[in-house]
Amino acid sequence: MTDHLIAAVQTHLPNIDVNIISQGAEALVFETTTHPYNQTSEDASKYIIKYRPPKPYRHPKIDASITKIRTVGEARIMYKLSKLGIPAPTLISSDFNNGIVWMEYLGYNLPNGNISSFKNWLWFLEETAKAQQDEEGEDLSLCVSEEVKLVCNKVGELIGRIHLNDVIHGDLTSSNIILLPENNEPALIDFGLSSISGLPEDKAVDLYVLERAILSTHSVFSNTYNTWLLQGYKDIHHSKEFKQGSKKYSETIKRLEDVRLRGRKRSMLG
Amino acid sequence: MYITFPQFPKYKVYISLHQNISSEKLQTIKENLASQNSEYNYCFLNAHHIISLAHLQQAIHRSVMNYSRGTMSAKTVNAEIILNLSPVNSIMDAFKNFGIREDCDSAIVVKIIEEDSNEDVSEKLTKLVGPESELNDQVLFDLVDFKRFKKVYKLNDAKFTHTQNDLSKLAIGACILRGC
Numbered sequence: 533m534t535d536h537l538i539a540a541v542q543t544h545l546p547n548i549d550v551n552i553i554s555q556g557a558e559a560l561v562f563e564t565t566t567h568p569y570n571q572t573s574e575d576a577s578k579y580i581i582k583y584r585p586p587k588p589y590r591h592p593k594i595d596a597s598i599t600k601i602r603t604v605g606e607a608r609i610m611y612k613l614s615k616l617g618i619p620a621p622t623l624i625s626s627d628f629n630n631g632i633v634w635m636e637y638l639g640y641n642l643p644n645g646n647i648s649s650f651k652n653w654l655w656f657l658e659e660t661a662k663a664q665q666d667e668e669g670e671d672l673s674l675c676v677s678e679e680v681k682l683v684c685n686k687v688g689e690l691i692g693r694i695h696l697n698d699v700i701h702g703d704l705t706s707s708n709i710i711l712l713p714e715n716n717e718p719a720l721i722d723f724g725l726s727s728i729s730g731l732p733e734d735k736a737v738d739l740y741v742l743e744r745a746i747l748s749t750h751s752v753f754s755n756t757y758n759t760w761l762l763q764g765y766k767d768i769h770h771s772k773e774f775k776q777g778s779k780k781y782s783e784t785i786k787r788l789e790d791v792r793l794r795g796r797k798r799s800m801l802g
Numbered sequence: 803m804y805i806t807f808p809q810f811p812k813y814k815v816y817i818s819l820h821q822n823i824s825s826e827k828l829q830t831i832k833e834n835l836a837s838q839n840s841e842y843n844y845c846f847l848n849a850h851h852i853i854s855l856a857h858l859q860q861a862i863h864r865s866v867m868n869y870s871r872g873t874m875s876a877k878t879v880n881a882e883i884i885l886n887l888s889p890v891n892s893i894m895d896a897f898k899n900f901g902i903r904e905d906c907d908s909a910i911v912v913k914i915i916e917e918d919s920n921e922d923v924s925e926k927l928t929k930l931v932g933p934e935s936e937l938n939d940q941v942l943f944d945l946v947d948f949k950r951f952k953k954v955y956k957l958n959d960a961k962f963t964h965t966q967n968d969l970s971k972l973a974i975g976a977c978i979l980r981g982c
C-alpha cells in the first residue's frame with residue numbers, strides 16, 4: 533500500500549533520499565537530507581517533503597485539480613505566517629502539479645529520540661517523572677513546572693496571534709505544535725485544513741479542537757494545561773500590538789462556551 | 803561557477819556575476835538579445851534584485867524542472883528563469899524587474915547546458931560581458947537595492963526582514979506562490 537506511494541514520489545524526486553515519517557489520510561510526509569537546489573557541503577540539515585498522492589477513486593482531472601488547490605492552499609498559509617513573522621516552516625520548493633511541497637524542518641530530537649512536538653515533549657516529561665518516582669509515591673511536578681506553564685502560555689499566544697490575523701489552523705492538536713531548539717519556542721505545522729476567517733465561531737472551534745485534543749492526549753493535567761493555554765491566548769489579545777484584541781477575545785471566548793455546550797449535547801446524544 | 807541539481811542530473815548550470823559593465827556593453831547586449839542573436843543565448847539578470855544564491859537557484863531549479871518536463875510558461879528557458887524569479891505572472895513585469903537594463907551595471911548570467919557538453923561558457927562570457935567577479939551570498943547581499951527589492955516582493959509590511967536569510971526565505975516563498 534505505502535510502497536507504491538513511495539515509488540510514486542520517487543518518480544517525481546529522482547536521486548532524493550526520502551524517509552517516510554508520517555502517512556495521513558491525505559498526505560505522506562518525508563524527511564530528506566538533500567536540498568533540492570542549494571546543497572552546501574558541510575550541511576547536516578534536514579528538510580520536509582509533503583506529498584499528496586493521486587487518489588485513484590477520483591476522476592484523474594478532478595483529482596489533479598483538487599490536489600493542486602489543497603497543496604497551494606497549504607503553501608499560501610505557510611507564506612502568510614512567514615510574512616507575519618509567526619513561527620511555521622518556510623517554503624523551499626514546490627511542484628504543485630504533483631502535490632509536492634518542500635519545507636523547512638522544524639524541531640529537534642528529544643532525549644528519547646522523538647521529534648519535539650508539544651505532545652511528545654509533554655509525554656516525555658510524564659515518562660521521565662514516572663521513571664524517577666520512588667517509594668514515597670508519585671511526584672509528577674515535572675509535568676506542571678514553571679517551564680511547562682511558560683510553554684503552554686506561549687502556545688496560547690501563538691494561537692492567539694494567528695487568530696488575530698484571521699488565520700484558522702483547522703487541526704490544532706498537540707502534535708501539530710513543534711517546539712524549536714531555541715527555548716522550546718512553539719511553532720505551528722500542518723496547514724492542510726487551514727483557512728482565513730475573522731469569525732469568532734471559527735476561532736472558537738479551533739480552540740475547542742485543541743482543548744479536546746489536550747483532554748484526550750494529556751488527560752492527567754489537561755485542565756491545568758488548558759487553563760495555561762487560554763491564559764496565553766488572552767494575554768496576546770490584550771497586548772498593545774493588536775487593536776480591538778480584547779473585544780475579539782471576549783467574542784471568541786463567548787462563542788467557545790457555546791461550542792463546548794454543543795459538543796457536550798452531541799456526545800450525550802451519542 | 804557550475805551547479806547541478808540532484809533531481810536533474812542531465813543538466814548543469816553555469817552562473818557568473820559581472821560588475822561595472824559599461825553602458826555601451828549593456829546596450830550591445832540588449833540589442834543582441836532583442837535580435838535573438840544565438841551568440842547571446844544566456845539569461846541576463848539584474849543583480850540588484852537578487853538577494854541570495856538560494857533565491858536565484860530556486861528559480862533556476864524550477865525552470866529546469868519545467869524545461870525538462872515540457873511544462874514551461876515562457877517561450878525559452880532563459881525567459882522562464884526570469885519569470886520564476888518574479889512574484890507576479892506578467893512576463894513584461896518580470897523582464898522589467900529581473901532583466902538587465904542600461905542603468906544596471908551588475909549582471910548575473912545564467913546558462914543551462916547539457917551535462918555532457920564541453921562548451922567553454924566562461925571564456926565566451928568574458929568576451930561578451932567582461933571579467934567575472936567572485937559570486938557568493940555576501941557579494942549578492944551587498945549588491946541588493948533593498949528599497950526596490952522589498953517593493954518588487956511586497957515585503958514592506960513583512961515582520962522580520964532584518965537578515966539576508968529572512969529576506970531570502972520570503973522572496974523564495976513569493977516566487978513559489980507566483981500566480982497561485
Ligand SMILES: Nc1ncnc2c1ncn2[C@@H]1O[C@H](COP(=O)(O)OP(=O)(O)OP(=O)(O)O)[C@@H](O)[C@H]1O
Pocket residue numbers: 553554555556557558559560561580582621635636637638639647649703707708710721722723724
Ligand atoms: N516542517 C516540519 N518539521 C518537522 N516535522 C514535521 C514538519 N512537517 C511535518 N512534520 C512531521 O510529520 C508529521 C505529519 O505532518 P502533517 O501533520 O503536516 O501531515 P498530515 O498528513 O496532515 O498529518 P495528519 O493527517 O496526521 O494530520 C507531523 O506530525 C510531524 O511529526
